[in-house]
Amino acid sequence: MIHELIKTAGTITSSVNPADKLLPASAEVVIKLISELDKLYGTKENTAIYGTFSKKDPTNQFSKYTELFIDDQSESKFLAFSKQGLNEIARESRGQQSATGGYIVFSHYHNSNAQPFLLIVMIKNKDALKINQKLELEDVIQIDLSKIHQAARINLDKFDKSKEIPSNPSDEISTLNYLSFVSPRSNKDASGYFIKGLDCIDGVRPAVATDNVFKSAKAYCNTKNELKAFRNKVKDSLIEYLQHCLDNEKPATLAGLEHSVRQAVPAEHHELLNDYIDFVSNEEWQLPTEFNINSNSLKKYTRIRSKTDSWELNFRRKALGTTDNSDLYYDDNARKLTIRCSDDLVKQIAEELGSRNAS
Structure with a gap:
């Protein structure tokens, strides 16, 4: 009426x-x-x-x-x-x-x-x-x-x-x-x-919005066969954009998200991104025009953490690889993680082992 x-x-x-x-x-x-x-x-x-x-x-x-x-x-x-x-x-x-x-x-x-x-x-x-x-x-x-x-x-x-x-x-x-x-x-x-x-x-809270940036981007790429191969690049580009916003204490925007996604996708496929904003701002994903970023939610996509009583690991996901020239090389068959040591880490390890031998 x-x-x-x-x-x-x-x-x-x-x-x-x-x-x-x-x-x-x-x-x-x-x-x-x-x-x-x-x-x-x-x-x-x-x-x-x-x-x-x-x-x-x-x-x-x-x-x-x-x-x-x-x-x-x-x-x-x-x-x-x-x-x-x-x-x-x-x-x-x-x-x-x-x-x-x-x-x-x-x-x-x-x-x-x-x-x-x-x-x-x-x-x-x-x-x-x-x-x-x-x-x-x-x-x-x-x-x-x-x-x-x-x-x-x-x-x-x-x-x-x-x-x-x-x-x-x-x-x-x-x-x-x-x-x-x-x-x-x-x-x-x-x-x-x-x-x-x-x-x-x-009512869109920063933790939910931050999480939905990545979930919606993955879902969007999955709807278009040509974009599936670029899902990881899209994710990395979004991480870089959100981290920049967080470091500079600025809100993320839909325009900024779209720009980041386009940077990760070859120009010949840009036409497939024309309805990206409509998709991520719909009833399912609810991304607003702009929103603040939740740092803990962002860390889920940028870092891997694990610890035991003997050790603790905290590293960027991008550092992980499956070849021996990676900063962190994971051998799935042996279930071993090999770390390429920095000069500072080599120095600390040498000092620790040296002190043990001295005693």
Whole structure:
């Protein structure tokens, strides 16, 4: 269904024009609209940020109405859910002089993989939709990114599963991000009220994001036969990029990841990387536009550690090889690791053995 938020830039007041009935789900024009919006959601130019409801503001009841609809997916509950979302967005827009109104589309649908979603999209350019005074949709003009001001989407399967996970803010792994939101770059500074109104909060933690950089890159290469041979080079290039970001206390970015992957792949295969960002920022991998790096997660991909009561090893994975000219030569048949000693290590060993002979 479609509601309208009425607000003029430069003012601090707003009002709402809510619809009083749902749009027919089987109507061709409605199917076309939701299909267009779903295709645009989370593209390279419009990457998603994944998270959860914050539930920190007791006056914001949007998450409560979402749960009420999930428990009883009737038309009346969906209408209540959408009106609550409209009211929360309107409330947050008041006092924001730069905020402007537009049409807000609320939809409940299943994607091509039969996953259920709730999608909320604000369309600022009214030329994108042809709507009558009853807020009934009559036509959909070709929608482009410039007409999508802001959007939020709730994965209902993940939202349901999240209620089974104990809340532990210190746990880097257990958070299940069921909610995501997007905004074209040109609109991000002016659209904070939409995100706040729907109670969204960024939930992708550095440990998970760092781990998913490598998991998603491996999965992506495996989807294209021509890239499989470059998986290790891609991994090494990503390690170098993330380590550089960590050393310089800078966040990693999707653009930086893509650049690193392209450096590891011959130019004749670069066309195969055109949908890399779409792939790693999807519902499965959830890499945000930028994120901080977790040093412990990165070490899992850069170093090998092992110890016994007698010794301890800690070395870069790149130093390991299976030929005798490697810094660390592993003989699989003999199950032996041969270390090419540095001058300093030779000196320490000689001193230790010399002291033993002297005694």
